[in-house]
Amino acid sequence: MIAFLVTILTLVAIAAILALALNLQWGLCGMVNFGLVGFFALGAYAAALLSLAGAGPALALLGAMVITAACGAAVAALSHRLAEEYLAIVTLGFGEVVRLTLLNESWLTGGALGLPGIPSPTLRLPGPGGEHVGFLVLCLIALALAYLVVERLARAPFGRLMRAVRDDDVVAATLGKDVVRVRIAAFAIGCALLALGGALHAWHFGYIDPSQFTPIVTAYAFMAVIAGGRGSNPGILVGAGVVMLLIEGSRFLKDVVDFVAADQLAALRLILIGAGLILFLIYRPQGLGREYRRSAASFPTVPAPASS
Amino acid sequence: MTGRKYTLTRRHLLHRGTAAATLALAAPWVRPAHAAEPIRIGIVIPFTGASGVYGSEMEQAARLVARRINEAGGLLGGRSLELIIEDSESQPTSGVVATRKLLEVNRVEAIIGYWGSPIAMASKQLLIDAGKVMMVSCAANAVTEDPHDGLIWRFQAKSTQWGPVGARIMLNKGERRVAVLAQQNPFVISMVEPFRAEIERQGGEVIREVIYNPDQPSYRAEVEEIFGTDPDGVFIPGLLTDFTSIVKEYYRAGFDTPITSLSIAADANGKFIENVGAELAEGIHHFQPAPPLDSPNYKRFVREMGAPEDTIFLFAGNAYDQLSVAALAIEKAGTTEARQWTRVIPAVSNPPGTRVLDPVEALELVRRGEEIDFIGAGSDCDFNDIGDQLNRHFLHRVIRDGRNEKVQVIA
Numbered sequence: 035m036i037a038f039l040v041t042i043l044t045l046v047a048i049a050a051i052l053a054l055a056l057n058l059q060w061g062l063c064g065m066v067n068f069g070l071v072g073f074f075a076l077g078a079y080a081a082a083l084l085s086l087a088g089a090g091p092a093l094a095l096l097g098a099m100v101i102t103a104a105c106g107a108a109v110a111a112l113s114h115r116l117a118e119e120y121l122a123i124v125t126l127g128f129g130e131v132v133r134l135t136l137l138n139e140s141w142l143t144g145g146a147l148g149l150p151g152i153p154s155p156t157l158r159l160p161g162p163g164g165e166h167v168g169f170l171v172l173c174l175i176a177l178a179l180a181y182l183v184v185e186r187l188a189r190a191p192f193g194r195l196m197r198a199v200r201d202d203d204v205v206a207a208t209l210g211k212d213v214v215r216v217r218i219a220a221f222a223i224g225c226a227l228l229a230l231g232g233a234l235h236a237w238h239f240g241y242i243d244p245s246q247f248t249p250i251v252t253a254y255a256f257m258a259v260i261a262g263g264r265g266s267n268p269g270i271l272v273g274a275g276v277v278m279l280l281i282e283g284s285r286f287l288k289d290v291v292d293f294v295a296a297d298q299l300a301a302l303r304l305i306l307i308g309a310g311l312i313l314f315l316i317y318r319p320q321g322l323g324r325e326y327r328r329s330a331a332s333f334p335t336v337p338a339p340a341s342s
Numbered sequence: 343m344t345g346r347k348y349t350l351t352r353r354h355l356l357h358r359g360t361a362a363a364t365l366a367l368a369a370p371w372v373r374p375a376h377a378a379e380p381i382r383i384g385i386v387i388p389f390t391g392a393s394g395v396y397g398s399e400m401e402q403a404a405r406l407v408a409r410r411i412n413e414a415g416g417l418l419g420g421r422s423l424e425l426i427i428e429d430s431e432s433q434p435t436s437g438v439v440a441t442r443k444l445l446e447v448n449r450v451e452a453i454i455g456y457w458g459s460p461i462a463m464a465s466k467q468l469l470i471d472a473g474k475v476m477m478v479s480c481a482a483n484a485v486t487e488d489p490h491d492g493l494i495w496r497f498q499a500k501s502t503q504w505g506p507v508g509a510r511i512m513l514n515k516g517e518r519r520v521a522v523l524a525q526q527n528p529f530v531i532s533m534v535e536p537f538r539a540e541i542e543r544q545g546g547e548v549i550r551e552v553i554y555n556p557d558q559p560s561y562r563a564e565v566e567e568i569f570g571t572d573p574d575g576v577f578i579p580g581l582l583t584d585f586t587s588i589v590k591e592y593y594r595a596g597f598d599t600p601i602t603s604l605s606i607a608a609d610a611n612g613k614f615i616e617n618v619g620a621e622l623a624e625g626i627h628h629f630q631p632a633p634p635l636d637s638p639n640y641k642r643f644v645r646e647m648g649a650p651e652d653t654i655f656l657f658a659g660n661a662y663d664q665l666s667v668a669a670l671a672i673e674k675a676g677t678t679e680a681r682q683w684t685r686v687i688p689a690v691s692n693p694p695g696t697r698v699l700d701p702v703e704a705l706e707l708v709r710r711g712e713e714i715d716f717i718g719a720g721s722d723c724d725f726n727d728i729g730d731q732l733n734r735h736f737l738h739r740v741i742r743d744g745r746n747e748k749v750q751v752i753a
Contacts, residue, residue, distance in 0.1 A: 037446035041439065137526050137555055147484060147528045150463065163446075239438060240467055243528070245460045246434050285428065285443055297398040300389035300429035 064200030069129030077232025106225025148243025269323015384444030391432025505536030517575030620744030632737030659720025
């Protein structure tokens with residue numbers, strides 16, 4: 035049981051990193067990324083190929099993050115004139131391009147056969163299943179670092195800038211802010227985090243193939259951000275946990291319910307996950323957390339405008 | 343008033359929800375302990391997703407074997423077989439999580455099922471690391487290619503064996519200039535080269551080969567490209583959903599070149615004819631590794647499954663055989679230690695020995711210390727050194743008037 039909890043927690047950590055990345059792009063900067071799975075896959079393949087080529091974990095991770103961030107920056111730059119829903123279409127298209135490239139460029143990606151035997155960084159802790167616990171620790175460290183980065187960004191002047199661009203980019207531009215630069219930077223940083231998640235996924239599974247990177251990954255990330263509260267990083271952590279526990283925890287349903295056939299139960303399980311999310315959105319549409327706001331009282335007092 | 347009532351309902355809902363969630367999480371600990379520890383076998387099969395149609399027949403077949411063995415007194419002097427079944431959702435990532443759960447929470451001795459090569463590929467290292475037995479129903483060669491300590495057993499013909507069969511069917515129909523329209527997927531791709539080799543060996547020619555991506559919204563371009571070359575016949579190995587769209591495009595464009603495909607695409611337990619109707623499906627040839635349909639064992643199996651006499655189960659027989667072979671090997675080895683009983687699998691399933699069809703009778707013979715050669719419901723259950731199945735029969739059928747008609751069994 036403990037060993038399986040370790041597996042679930044590893045998946046939660048990876049899902050939380052993806053959700054934090056999406057929160058930076060969409061929650062804070064208003065850039066809808068429907069091609070999230072494409073960047074995730076790019077990161078996973080880049081890290082896997084570099085690991086298989088003999089690069090150390092740090093180098094593989096760095097390479098994956100740089101490559102994915104560069105692609106993200108390119109996508110954001112190409113679409114900088116596009117409003118929210120058009121960017122969504124561009125990213126959706128990018129996700130498809132990545133999937134089809136991975137599937138068909140067999141000389142590099144192994145095509146449909148995928149890439150087996152990816153060496154993963156080991157942190158062998160004592161005790162049975164120590165390497166799994168060790169990998170979980172690595173994932174949690176990665177998650178903590180990702181959290182610190184996005185939380186720091188959200189509270190920095192850059193975070194204010196991102197929220198300003200999200201809420202009204204014309205106003206931000208009028209105030210002399212470089213809206214395009216902010217968007218490209220936010221999107222690229224988000225993509226680097228997606229690559230971090232992708233690298234952890236590739237190392238965790240040890241085998242990747244295009245069928246693992248379906249749009250459902252994007253949907254789960256959006257679910258986590260919506261459940262966690264758009265804009266709130268602590269909320270996102272809880273949101274990702276809730277979504278993954280709902281999905282994986284419901285596997286235990288059949289261990290208690292024996293009177294329903296397995297095929298009906300499988301369908302029922304997916305219905306329950308959907309119903310759970312709908313109930314959640316009905317009763318807590320704003321999500322679990324609140325966006326970081328610095329209250330006016332904490333600013334140094336400024337003279338009140340003269341009343342007329 | 344209504345407002346207050348509403349709040350109460352929500353609270354109830356939350357309370358019950360929390361209680362249910364707690365119960366679900368606590369479940370593994372609150373189960374009652376059994377007198378004699380059962381032998382746990384896990385099953386990972388698809389109930390949802392693209393291949394979801396095959397899960398329930400495999401479940402039913404495995405439960406049948408477990409019930410019969412348990413009614414006859416179980417294994418190793420009275421320990422019963424317990425099955426724990428997980429949905430692979432036709433997805434490798436879900437298959438891996440299901441495998442992990444079976445290994446780490448349920449502590450199973452073996453995991454059987456595994457429909458779909460990507461799922462088996464993603465899960466196999468977990469079983470090898472845990473030293474447990476894996477029995478798969480999928481075809482990609484790569485599953486058994488790398489060393490696996492003798493832990494992986496394939497209850498299916500491997501992909502490279504499918505290609506030449508398709509080639510022979512088409513050559514027999516007099517099709518010599520042929521084209522291939524194949525899905526980009528590990529199992530289909532590895533059957534294309536052997537197909538070409540067999541066609542060329544017999545003096546034919548593959549004039550065009552197009553690989554398409556799964557889940558495309560349309561296949562018009564591919565259909566035009568392949569049928570436009572005017573071949574004698576087209577081989578389309580694919581899966582149900584894409585094959586359905588391809589046949590619709592082909593009909594719409596007015597082509598009439600004969601099509602040969604796989605039964606998982608052109609039959610899928612009757613789903614294909616249901617999807618496109620009898621007129622479009624007319625004259626499509628399809629084949630698949632099949633159980634020995636005329637054997638008394640298969641006939642009895644169909645009766646036990648409670649299905650009409652002429653039912654062709656493509657995968658249920660595999661699940662039946664997997665659990666039977668696992669049970670026989672455990673009994674013969676006298677232990678549930680997977681690394682030990684996996685070594686005696688050839689001893690109970692390959693010749694020489696008394697040919698025996700029924701798992702319960704076979705168990706009797708094993709207990710008496712006799713040499714046996716188990717013949718399953720899905721196949722003869724003979725294996726080579728790396729766990730690949732030998733001597734699979736292929737069933738070649740054609741669709742006439744909305745029904746599948748048997749053409750021949752190819753050995």
